[in-house]
Amino acid sequence: MSQDAGTPESEVRAVLELVRGNAVQLLAALRHPPSALRIHAGGVVVEAEWPVNGTATGVVDGDAHGAIAAGDDARAGETVTERLTVRAPAVGVFYRSPEPGAKPFVDVGDSVRVGQQVAIVEIMKLMVPVHAEAGGTIVEVLKEDGEHVEYDEALFALEPEE
Numbered sequence: 013m014s015q016d017a018g019t020p021e022s023e024v025r026a027v028l029e030l031v032r033g034n035a036v037q038l039l040a041a042l043r044h045p046p047s048a049l050r051i052h053a054g055g056v057v058v059e060a061e062w063p064v065n066g067t068a069t070g071v072v073d074g075d076a077h078g079a080i081a082a083g084d085d086a087r088a089g090e091t092v093t094e095r096l097t098v099r100a101p102a103v104g105v106f107y108r109s110p111e112p113g114a115k116p117f118v119d120v121g122d123s124v125r126v127g128q129q130v131a132i133v134e135i136m137k138l139m140v141p142v143h144a145e146a147g148g149t150i151v152e153v154l155k156e157d158g159e160h161v162e163y164d165e166a167l168f169a170l171e172p173e174e
Contacts, residue, residue: 116131124150
C-alpha cells in the first residue's frame with residue numbers, strides 16, 4: 013500500500029522529516045548537549061532527555077575538556093603523558109563509520125584535527141556527529157561499534173599534538 017503525496021499521512025511524514033533534520037542540525041551545532049529537548053511541530057511533540065553522567069569508563073576522568081593531567085600519585089621523575097578524550101555528545105548508540113560496512117571515520121594511529129568528525133551517536137534515529145575538540149593522534153578506541161553510550165562518556169583516547 014503506497015501513500016500518495018498530499019495525503020494527511022504523507023504530510024505528517026514530511027513534517028517529521030523536517031523536524032528530524034532540524035533537530036540533528038541543532039544538536040550538532042551545540043557545544044554541549046542539553047539535558048532535555050522538546051520540539052513542537054504542528055500537532056506533533058517530540059521530547060528527549062539525557063541523564064547527567066559524571067563518570068566515564070575506560071580512561072581516568074579528565075577535566076571538562078577531556079584533558080588528563082599527571083596526578084599527585086605519579087612517581088617522582090617519571091614522565092606522564094597527557095591524554096585527551098573525545099566524549100559522547102549525547103546518550104545513544106555509538107557508530108565508528110558513516111554506514112554499516114564502511115571504513116571507520118578514524119582508527120588507532122590516525123591524526124585528527126580540531127572539529128574533525130570521528131564518529132556518530134544515534135539518538136532516536138537522529139545521527140549526531142561526534143567531533144574532536146582537540147587535535148592529536150588516536151591511541152585507543154574506548155567503545156565498541158554499536159555499543160550504547162551515555163552523555164559525556166569517553167569514546168576515544170588521543171595523545172595531543174605537540
